[in-house]
Amino acid sequence: MIPVLGYEEQNVAILGLGRSGMATAKAVVAGGGEPICWDDSVEARAAAEAEGYTIRDLSKAGAFDDIAVLVASPGIPHLYPEPNKVIQAAWMAGVPVDNDIGLFFRSFGSGDWMDHDTPPRIIAVTGSNGKSTTSALIHHILTSTGTPSQLAGNIGRGVLDLDAPEDGEVIVLELSSYQTDLARSLTPDIAVFTNLSPDHLDRHAGMGGYFAAKRRLFAEGGPDRAIIGVDEVEGQYMANQLVDSFADGRLIRISSGQKLKGAGWNIYAHKGFLSEWRKGRQAGSIDLREIAGLPGAHNHQNACAAYAACRAIGTSPKLIAEALHSFKGLPHRSQIVGEKDGVRFVNDSKATNVDAAAKALQAFKSIRWIAGGMGKDGGIAELSDHLGAVQKAYLIGFSAKDFALQLGDTPYELCDTMQVAVTKAAAEATHGDTVLLAPAAASFDQYPNFEKRGDDFIAQVEALL
Incomplete structure (x- = not known):
């Protein structure tokens, strides 16, 4: 568990008592805070009460008088298509609204594990399609090559359910637009943007709002290194904004289907071959055509993103290639x-x-x-x-x-x-x-x-x- 820090002896309101809400309640207690819980579901409230948590109807007047922060489940729309009444009440009461992702980033950087010889790092992956496969593939490469790693977020475990990280561990997070949109802290070491296509438009009031939610992962905290898919104009725009020059090593551009040129760090798949170019020279190449777990151009883009993330933390091209061949793919994804x-x-x-x-x-x-x-x-x-x-x-x-x-x-x-x-x-x-x-x-x-x-x-x- 990752204890929630910064709210010792304070009341933390939790809206939504599903997987993330219950994990948040436990993490708040572990950090010395007091969770105050609410869910529209009678069954969910009863389950939380049976665990010993305080239940309070957060829609009632004065419900936020003694609350330090409201933590909303990412699945609850907060602004569009219409404001959630409980969340709006927190706004009007001057109570900060966050989610478990924001609490995780706020707390992770202050844990005892930061005293490890090699402090743990976080790779966060977002995008419309391929983020689950990319996240799982990064995790697979890391564990296959001997780097301790955990996988969480929108895939696998909730972020606050993670075990205390080991020395040198890498946490891989898949983050949806629902999770990045509300988090008050987003500070990964490496952030990956796969691609963008229309989805969840009612939740974000259109394509612009949807892209803005994804972009927050890069704009709010400023990762040490950004990996950006540039096959859509949104990725091209974001890559252009993040650095003054593509030669800046903090940016890695990735693509599936087009050769990327320039003096920067570029990784692309073309006709089934992954190529890494850095400072005008080829640094690696992998034949992706016979990898059964990664069929098709879309999976080749996922391979480029995962390869880039692992290269960014120092994994060799040879070890990455070996790990790619043992990847079996994810359920329900090709x-x-x-x-x-x-x-x-x-x-x-x-x-x-x-x-x-x-x-x-x-x-x-x-x-x-x-x-x-x-x-x-x-x-x-x-x-x-x-x-x-x-x-x-x-x-x-x-x-x-x-x-x-x-x-x-x-x-x-x-x-x-x-x-x-x-x-x-x-x-x-x-x-x-x-x-x-x-x-x-x-x-x-x-x-x-x-x-x-x-x-x-x-x-x-x-x-x-």
């Missing part, structure tokens, strides 16, 4: 579920938006595509240029009919359920085909989350195999 008679089955249930689905559709040559769910604004119209490898689409869920209208000449079939879609796709697939689940939609019409949707795909495939 996950190879099985193969039969030359037909592969790939679970990319995490492809919940069109940009992620486009990257998945470009990773394979002959595709039986399972798509659909709760479609987002615009449906799949933007995928029209990425359907060349799709032999047929098998559409499921609420938006199946709407998706069908946007497929142009691509053959399709309305299947409604995952079981029907997998059965029909498998029956029609031939040697060399890939049956790919890349929904390009949220899961909430049929499943509680994308993980359960992916689990259903896996179960149907396993039943066939």
